[in-house]
Amino acid sequence: MNNPSLFSPLPKESVHQVEKARPSLNFWQDGWSRLRCNKIAMVGLFMILLISLFSFLGPFLVPYTYEKTDLTNTFLSPTWQHWFGTDELGRDVLVRVMWGGRISLAVGLVASFINLVIGVIYGGVSGYFGGKVDEFMMRIVDIIYSIPILLIVILLMVILKPGLANIFLALGISYWVGMARIVRGQILSLKEQEFALAAKMLGATNLQVLFKHLLPNTIGPITVSVTLMIPNAIFFEAFLSFIGLGVSAPMASWGVLASDGIRAIRAYPYLLFFPAFFICLTMLSFNFLGDGLRDAFDPRLRK
Amino acid sequence: MTLAVFLARKVFYILIVIFTVATLTFIMAHAIPGGPFTREKPLPPAVKKNIEARYNLDKPVLHQYGDYLKNLIKLDLGPSFRYESLTVNDIIRQKFPISAILGLVAILIALLFGLIAGTISALYPHRWQDSLFMFLALLGVSIPSFILATFLMYAVGFKLGWFPVAGWGTPAHIILPAFTLAAYPMAFIAKTIRTNMLEVLSQDYIKVARSKGLPERTVLTRHAIKNAILPVITYLGPLVASIFTGSFLVESIFAIPGLGKYFVSSIYDRDYTVILGVTLFYCVLLVWLNFLVDISYSFVDPRIRIVKQNE
Numbered sequence: 001m002n003n004p005s006l007f008s009p010l011p012k013e014s015v016h017q018v019e020k021a022r023p024s025l026n027f028w029q030d031g032w033s034r035l036r037c038n039k040i041a042m043v044g045l046f047m048i049l050l051i052s053l054f055s056f057l058g059p060f061l062v063p064y065t066y067e068k069t070d071l072t073n074t075f076l077s078p079t080w081q082h083w084f085g086t087d088e089l090g091r092d093v094l095v096r097v098m099w100g101g102r103i104s105l106a107v108g109l110v111a112s113f114i115n116l117v118i119g120v121i122y123g124g125v126s127g128y129f130g131g132k133v134d135e136f137m138m139r140i141v142d143i144i145y146s147i148p149i150l151l152i153v154i155l156l157m158v159i160l161k162p163g164l165a166n167i168f169l170a171l172g173i174s175y176w177v178g179m180a181r182i183v184r185g186q187i188l189s190l191k192e193q194e195f196a197l198a199a200k201m202l203g204a205t206n207l208q209v210l211f212k213h214l215l216p217n218t219i220g221p222i223t224v225s226v227t228l229m230i231p232n233a234i235f236f237e238a239f240l241s242f243i244g245l246g247v248s249a250p251m252a253s254w255g256v257l258a259s260d261g262i263r264a265i266r267a268y269p270y271l272l273f274f275p276a277f278f279i280c281l282t283m284l285s286f287n288f289l290g291d292g293l294r295d296a297f298d299p300r301l302r303k
Numbered sequence: 304m305t306l307a308v309f310l311a312r313k314v315f316y317i318l319i320v321i322f323t324v325a326t327l328t329f330i331m332a333h334a335i336p337g338g339p340f341t342r343e344k345p346l347p348p349a350v351k352k353n354i355e356a357r358y359n360l361d362k363p364v365l366h367q368y369g370d371y372l373k374n375l376i377k378l379d380l381g382p383s384f385r386y387e388s389l390t391v392n393d394i395i396r397q398k399f400p401i402s403a404i405l406g407l408v409a410i411l412i413a414l415l416f417g418l419i420a421g422t423i424s425a426l427y428p429h430r431w432q433d434s435l436f437m438f439l440a441l442l443g444v445s446i447p448s449f450i451l452a453t454f455l456m457y458a459v460g461f462k463l464g465w466f467p468v469a470g471w472g473t474p475a476h477i478i479l480p481a482f483t484l485a486a487y488p489m490a491f492i493a494k495t496i497r498t499n500m501l502e503v504l505s506q507d508y509i510k511v512a513r514s515k516g517l518p519e520r521t522v523l524t525r526h527a528i529k530n531a532i533l534p535v536i537t538y539l540g541p542l543v544a545s546i547f548t549g550s551f552l553v554e555s556i557f558a559i560p561g562l563g564k565y566f567v568s569s570i571y572d573r574d575y576t577v578i579l580g581v582t583l584f585y586c587v588l589l590v591w592l593n594f595l596v597d598i599s600y601s602f603v604d605p606r607i608r609i610v611k612q613n614e
Contacts, residue, residue, distance in 0.1 A: 143320050146590050150548040151582050155327075158570060158578055159334050235447050242449055242552060243567045262453050262556070269457065276450040284445040 027219065034296040041292020047285035051278065055101025064092035078270060096252055097274050103253040104282070107167055107237040108230040114172030116226055119179025120215065126180065127187030128210045138184070144177050153236060157245040164247050167240060171233050182225055186218040220297030227290035231283040238279060254279045313597065317590050324586045328579040329371050333364065380580035385572050391580035394565060399584075401471065402554065402561035406546045408477050409484035413542065414535070417489045421496025422528070428501060436493060443490025448549050452483045452556040469558040480557040484549045488542045492535055499531040536600050540593040547585055 025033065035041055059065075126137040144152075156170035190196065191214060199213045238255025240246045246256050254275045261272030346354070362370075374381065380391035420440070424433040459479060460468035466479050503509065504527055512522045550563035558564070562581065569577040 142316075143323050146320050146593060147324060147586050148544040148548050148589065150551075151585060154570065155331055155578070155582055158573070158575070159331055231445070238447055238449070239552065243555070244571050258450060262449070265453055265457055266461065272450075272453060276453075280446050280450065283447070284441065287441060287445050 031220070031293070031296045035292055038292040038295060040288050041296070044285040044288025044292065047281060048289065051101060051282055051285070052105060055098050055105055058098035058101075059095055062092065062095045062098070064095045093257075093271065093274055096257060097254070097278060100252050100254040100257050100275060101278060101282075103164065103247060103251065104234050104237060104255070104279070107164075107171065107253070108234040108286075110168045111171035111175065111233040111236075112226050112229045114168065115176040115179050115229060116222070118173070119176035120183050120218075120222065122176065123180035123183030123185075124187055124210050124215055127184035128191055128206070128214065130188070130191075134184070141177050141180055144174075145181075149174050150236065150239065153240065154243075154245065157240055162240075162245050162247070164251075167237055167246065170240075171236055175229065175233070179222070179225055179229075182221050183215075183218055186221060187214050190214045190217050224290055224294045224297060227286060227293055231286040231290075234279065234282060234286075310598075313594055317594055320590050321587055324583060325372065325375055326368075328583050329368055332575060332579055375583075380583065381576050383574055383577050385569075385574040385577075391577055391584075394577060395562060395581065395584055398560065398562040398565050401559060402547070402550050402563050405477060405481055405484070405554070405559065405561060406543070406550060408481040409546050410488075410542065412481055413485040413488040413492060413546075416485070417492025417535075418496055418528075418532070420489075420493040422500055422523070422531075424493065424497040425500030425504065425531075426523075433497075437497070440490035440493045443486045443493075446486070448483055448487065449552045449556060451486055452480070452553055455479045455483060456556065469556075471557075471559045471561075476557075476559075480553045480559060483553050483557075484546050487549070488538075488545055492538065492542075495534055495538065496531055499534055500527060503527050503531045533600075533603065536596065536603060539596045540589070543592050544589050547589070 035045075122137065122141075126134045126141075152174040153170045156174065157166065160166040160170065187210075191209075196209055196213055199209050204212070234254075237246065237253055238258060241253055241255030242259040247253050252260070257275035258272055258279065261268075261275060264271050378392070380395070383389040383391060383394065420436040424436045427433050456468055456479065460466050467473070467476050470476055509522060509527060512526045513519075517525075547563070550561065551567050552563075553559075554561045554564035555567045566578070566581050569581070
């Protein structure tokens with residue numbers, strides 16, 4: 001029985017008997033594969049890409065500029081020359097809507113980014129160090145949380161001068177509270193897990209454990225929260241423009257265009273229609289995408 | 304921990320919030336360039352000095368701060384920056400009732416329709432009723448209030464002529480603005496109710512109720528809704544906040560002479576004392592409302608007792 005000739009090497013193909021059921025995926029690939037199946041979320045993503053292209057590349061393709069007035073062609077209804085018509089100074093509405101998109105999207109992205117940075121650091125530190133530090137930091141958050149964000153933003157904008165940079169600032173420093181709470185909650189449970197202990201035993205400093213090991217695990221909820229924060233920021237910017245605290249002429253965000261349009265609603269409804277359409281479409285798309293991301297990153301929430 | 308201690312703690316905490324907001328508004332009032340007596344043509348220095356002495360503006364900032372807090376305790380928000388004969392208190396007393404009526408109607412609409420839509424969606428998950436209501440809810444959270452307001456004004460008020468386009472006075476004037484205000488919270492409530500209702504309907508006690516032979520209607524109204532509606536109560540605080548801040552725009556668009564419209568026009572006018580006073584007023588109001596909601600929550604839901612919550 002010990003005769004080696006009874007044994008023969010297996011053909012090469014069958015060596016890997018333990019086949020992987022499916023390729024190993026990292027966090028993003030996994031989320032993406034689930035997101036891809038969600039048609040509504042993909043529509044949202046696609047629309048966001050289209051709107052971004054429209055806003056950022058569009059102005060190069062149109063033979064008008066946002067501040068060029070043409071007093072012989074005021075209040076033109078949409079035509080082949082002016083797809084979206086012209087406004088009271090004969091400015092092309094199409095190119096103004098494109099520029100408005102740049103501003104509105106920029107406000108959404110920058111404000112969310114500032115929130116992200118402040119919220120993640122604040123929430124991370126509070127959750128990780130816990131105890132008295134946590135207690136104190138969360139009391140501050142509670143206080144800010146009990147004041148409507150819009151009132152804070154309005155107060156800030158009244159004191160700062162209206163302008164794009166100040167809108168970034170006002171939205172950025174008042175909106176991080178929600179993010180801080182989310183991150184803190186995540187960190188509180190994550191820091192008790194073994195991998196955090198292991199990292200510490202290997203000599204990682206507190207900051208390394210927090211930023212290299214714990215925060216990367218909170219990326220799902222953070223992504224969802226940022227995606228849902230962007231439409232909020234866009235809405236707030238429109239709101240501010242509407243009450244006269246937005247960007248100033250000749251630049252115009254969607255909010256400014258819409259509030260100008262409202263004044264002329266009876267005679268020239270198209271002046272309101274186009275900016276309003278783009279605001280709604282953008283907010284809808286981000287909400288679609290945000291809901292989809294939530295399902296993709298947190299399958300427990302799925303029905 | 305007893306109830307009394309819990310309440311005392313809460314109230315103490317609320318006072319801290321109010322104090323913080325008051326301090327912030329005071330700092331902001333001082334950060335604004337120019338003073339109440341800044342004119343295009345400068346006043347003679349002696350006159351200016353006299354006036355400032357009259358209003359204690361020559362005292363050190365800390366002293367002014369003390370006076371300010373003393374006035375706040377007496378619930379005195381000071382005079383308007385722009386209109387000589389008006390104080391901020393007068394303005395709030397005159398204008399707020401209108402906003403309150405509008406807000407109340409909006410809250411009722413939001414609760415009623417949100418509840419109905421959410422329940423129907425949960426009863427027919429993934430059928431056309433569900434898809435329809437959830438699509439409407441998605442629109443509700445995605446359409447900014449000022450666009451919805453203008454749309455309703457234009458389509459329902461102007462083109463169809465069913466309701467007055469703008470103004471205030473008759474019950475018909477309330478419908479369009481109240482509906483605009485209610486749109487966002489209504490959508491949110493409908494979504495929340497749907498999720499909760501689906502969860503509740505799959506619970507054993509609902510199965511028990513059904514197997515006892517209770518008609519579906521009784522199962523819903525007596526057993527399911529009670530539990531599904533609970534999370535909506537926690538949303539009441541943010542709901543009121545969103546109604547109030549929403550009314551800034553909605554009142555301006557529909558020309559309703561409430562506090563929201565006045566607040567927006569005082570922003571245009573840079574009437575700083577009114578801006579700060581009204582902000583403070585809203586904050587204090589909301590903080591107390593949230594307090595009431597917190598308390599009522601623990602009374603409504605016997606599973607959550609205050610004591611447990613705070614351990």
